[in-house]
Amino acid sequence: MVAVALVAWTGYHTWLARQPYTWAGTVEARDIAVGSRVGGRVKEVLVREGDRVEAGQPLVVLEAGDLNAQRLQAEGQLMQAQAALDKMQGHARPEDSGKAGAPPLTGSLAEQAARARAELTSAQAALEQAQLDVQRARALFQQEVKSRAELDTAESALRQARATRDARRAQLQELQQGTSADLRAQQGLVEAARGRLEAIDVALGELTIRAPLAARVESLDLRPGDLLPPNATAATLVEDDQLYVRIYVPETRLGKLRPGSEVPVRVDSFPGRTFTGVVENIASEGEYTPRNLQTPDERAWQVFATRIGLREDGQHQLRSGMAAYISVPR
Template identity: 80%
Template sequence: MGTAATLPRGVMIVRKVREQPRRLLPLAVVAMALLVWAGYRAWVAHQPYTWAGTVEARDIAVGSRVGGRVKDVLVREGDRVEPGQPLVVLEAGDLPAQRLQAEGQLLQAQAALDKLRGQGHTGGTGSLAEQVARARAELTATQVALEKAELDARRARTLFQQQVTTRAELDTAESSLRQARAERDARRARLQELEQGTDADVRAQQGLVETARGRLEAIDVALGELSIRAPVAARVESLDLRPGDLLAANATAATLVEDEQLYVRIYVPETHLGRLRPGSEVPVRVDSFPERTFTGVVENIASQGEYTPRNLQTPDERASQVFATRIGLREDGRRLLRAGMAAYVSVPK
């Protein structure tokens, strides 16, 4: 204290002036921090909501139901194909020979059916329909003969009672009557047998015709399966076949990606679900084109929420209920973007 008292007055004033900014420095730092925090809060308040998602696409696995050895590969990975365009052609093998056999069997079965129906030229006893007509005519003739025999027998009995004819003549007339009845019964039975067998035989032969026709059509389908074609307009994503490779039946020959079905899948928290509506446009950004914004359209919002979407990894994110939302891409996005890219969708607050 004595030392301070011995200092000149001017020195003491200079010392106080130098110590005053040191006391104000913490206050300035706190004020600066408050200004930065307030600015950050204001900046965050004006930033849009952003949700991360993935570019996805509907893919189609094409192949052949019959399989076989690869004859030609007509496209490459990355090519764009049109509906019905051939992609891969398989060797025919013995299918043409099988078709010839099936066609011959169909012709034979149809000829037999025509014979049963009396539509073709026949030899021998004729078609079944002709036999039925002949049996019906023969039955009519025997019926007429039976009526005459009955009339002769009645006349012979009358004459025998009047003692005009002998017993032998009566026996002859009655024997002729019995023979006419037996002939009538035989003809009737034959006609019934033919009539009952006609429909059954025709139906059975018709079944053979349909079986042969079905086999022929199945072979035609198999021949059509030798050319693997694109069902819709798409881009060839993967195709790893070469001429000579063996492709199993129902195996995937190529994978196609539908360009019109390229979309972004995001998961929107329940609290922000009202900011998106089906049909509204939203900006889409990807890391591959950082300076460019693509146009997306909200196509669908899931009607049921979920808690563990695949693109949310932290416990805090998984604890919130979210709704899967599909964002369709416009022409520019479908042309440049690829399935699997990370995408970001933003909406204003």
């Protein structure tokens, strides 16, 4: 009996030493929480739980509320700001000059600057003429051809011409500086109005909640008339065509796996059948408290989270949440 027991113990441990390492994990899939940044009242629900959806497919439509009215206001403000900018730049069309409410063609800042420049040229010419008159009056006064009163009149005209020239120059400088600043300010108003209009267009686009990529609708509990807050989850999608298994490998067995190697995957739902998995990633940092502890002794182990991607044979038959087992030879 002792010999039989010894043989049985030896045979059992020999068999046990030849068994592959097995780690338990869970089939997982990436979840996508979709919603709207603006929120609103639900107008239509276009899909149901369990449906397959394609990238860009509408899922839920929200009511527009007053967004259309806001867009009309923003569009009108943009048109007003653009018209004022065109007026400053002198871009008014000749055919619009006779229309009611059309800005006059002579009201642009560019035309005002042109007129001020012409007036400065005229004042400069008048000043030069006044200087010549003073020179001649002085010469004639010295020759006693003209009187002192005539010389004083010529000098007074020279001072008046110089003052007029200085005033026209200051007016042109002020207008040129003001033109540049006013144009920049008006351009800023145009850009601000255009930004408000684009923001409203984005909000209108957010009224239709779409699938970001091909997936399956996992949960959708909305009905027409429900209120959806901004940034709230409207539906949860699952990328069930990219399933993977998450396992935790002890440090002492980490050498049995390497990224890119194939491993067999078994699940309880398909006994006697194995699916092909590929080691996609091994965590660079270990941890002591994995999510799925198998035995009390494992709490003392340092383990590394490992991601096992499933090949096509398991993508269509396995489901997220299933218990899975991965085995590797010793």
